[in-house]
Amino acid sequence: MVDILRFIxxxxxxxxxxxxxxxxxxxxxxxxxxxxxxxxxxxxFLTAVTAAAELGLKVIFxxxxxxxxxxxxxxxxxxxxxxxxxxxxxxxSKTLDELLHDVASLHELLAKxxxxxxxxxVDGLERYLREAGTRSTPLKGDRSAAAHLAALLHDTAxxxxxxxxxxxxxxxxxxxxxxxxxxxxxxxxxVLDRYLQVRCTLTQERRGLPAEAEEQAVWQVFLSxxxxxxxxxxxxxxxxxxxxxxxAMQFSPAISPEEHPETQQTVSV
Amino acid sequence: MTSFLPSVAEQxxxxxxxxxxxxxxxxxDLLLALSFVFGSCTLPALDLVDRRSVTCFSSPSGRKVxxxxxxxxxxxxxxxxxxxxxxxxxxxxxxRRDESLVCKHILAAYLCQAMGLCQQEQVSDQQMTLIxxxxxxxDT
Numbered sequence: 571m572v573d574i575l576r577f578i579x580x581x582x583x584x585x586x587x588x589x590x591x592x593x594x595x596x597x598x599x600x601x602x603x604x605x606x607x608x609x610x611x612x613x614x615f616l617t618a619v620t621a622a623a624e625l626g627l628k629v630i631f632x633x634x635x636x637x638x639x640x641x642x643x644x645x646x647x648x649x650x651x652x653x654x655x656x657x658x659x660x661x662x663s664k665t666l667d668e669l670l671h672d673v674a675s676l677h678e679l680l681a682k683x684x685x686x687x688x689x690x691x692v693d694g695l696e697r698y699l700r701e702a703g704t705r706s707t708p709l710k711g712d713r714s715a716a717a718h719l720a721a722l723l724h725d726t727a728x729x730x731x732x733x734x735x736x737x738x739x740x741x742x743x744x745x746x747x748x749x750x751x752x753x754x755x756x757x758x759x760x761v762l763d764r765y766l767q768v769r770c771t772l773t774q775e776r777r778g779l780p781a782e783a784e785e786q787a788v789w790q791v792f793l794s795x796x797x798x799x800x801x802x803x804x805x806x807x808x809x810x811x812x813x814x815x816x817x818a819m820q821f822s823p824a825i826s827p828e829e830h831p832e833t834q835q836t837v838s839v
Numbered sequence: 840m841t842s843f844l845p846s847v848a849e850q851x852x853x854x855x856x857x858x859x860x861x862x863x864x865x866x867x868d869l870l871l872a873l874s875f876v877f878g879s880c881t882l883p884a885l886d887l888v889d890r891r892s893v894t895c896f897s898s899p900s901g902r903k904v905x906x907x908x909x910x911x912x913x914x915x916x917x918x919x920x921x922x923x924x925x926x927x928x929x930x931x932x933x934x935r936r937d938e939s940l941v942c943k944h945i946l947a948a949y950l951c952q953a954m955g956l957c958q959q960e961q962v963s964d965q966q967m968t969l970i971x972x973x974x975x976x977x978d979t
Binding site for chain 2: 667670671673674675677678680681713714717718721722724725726728729733760761764765
């Protein structure tokens with residue numbers, strides 16, 4: 571999954587994607603996008619549409635409800651045409667039980683001679699899991715529910731990878747108010763890390779300007795976690811992300827603090 | 840499932856597999872090592888192995904999942920590629936306390952795989968979906 575993310579960060583960045591870029595055939599680590607606000611959803615959507623349009627991947631996108639408005643400006647995505655959007659199948663799972671069943675049933679696609687998916691995207695894990703923590707389910711408690719869902723996603727991707735073609739998972743988890751303020755990590759994240767072994771953290775830079783003055787919101791994007799092992803040692807793992815008023819996303823490799831005279835004040839999680 | 844284990848545990852399971860295929864038993868030194876690596880769930884796991892409690896379910900799509908009958912006879916399901924079990928011990932000592940690698944059901948599945956003692960059973964794709972999602976036919 572790291573290979574697809576790096577493709578996205580350079581596709582929507584200052585430098586062109588290297589001609590030598592190829593998708594990794596090795597079983598890639600799955601990614602958890604942790605963010606404040608809805609930027610995680612925007613990154614998931616951008617990745618899904620670009621993977622379908624430019625990499626020709628079949629994508630299954632699980633979310634609670636249909637998008638009322640696309641989280642990313644589609645005009646900013648090159649080579650986009652109705653046919654490529656057909657490679658994305660949106661599945662609207664309302665509850666955790668529905669989501670578990672929808673993911674568990676993906677293997678039944680094979681009996682219908684449907685092409686197996688190459689990318690499983692799940693938006694809003696925190697909503698599904700916080701619902702599990704508030705009512706008694708056979709799994710009694712949200713840690714077990716988080717492990718069940720993440721393990722099922724991992725096992726499903728592994729099944730398709732070992733029997734058909736590489737299949738990756740990318741999910742988003744929106745931080746709630748407490749874990750942002752008390753800087754004490756949500757206990758569910760430690761469980762999810764066991765199965766989604768690359769963490770993509772998005773933190774917004776608060777530069778103290780009035781909201782109207784900020785034509786472009788600026789975010790810091792960090793890749794970390796056990797799963798970061800592919801690619802050259804000096805591969806970039808920190809990017810700046812600018813999001814324009816129309817939702818267009820622009821990535822650039824971040825300059826390390828030593829190289830940057832003015833040390834920005836960033837809100838860390 | 841092995842990629843989720845530390846290499847010492849992986850190697851130990853390979854040693855058990857090789858030794859058991861030659862002598863049809865696990866020598867004391869490997870039993871001691873098993874107990875050292877996996878801790879208190881070792882004996883209960885070996886008991887489940889003795890009772891042939893582990894079944895590998897397969898469906899026409901090729902999907903597989905382990906079912907382990909617990910001491911009370913209740914079925915627990917474990918995935919083949921990563922560690923998950925819905926038993927209370929996994930939730931508490933693995934997820935919450937992070938003081939155990941696995942629970943006795945997952946270890947029993949590992950051991951039965953290594954020793955070739957898994958029962959095999961075929962289920963339909965729809966039944967497999969219910970098992971994977973943690974539901975039973977009674978829930979539908």
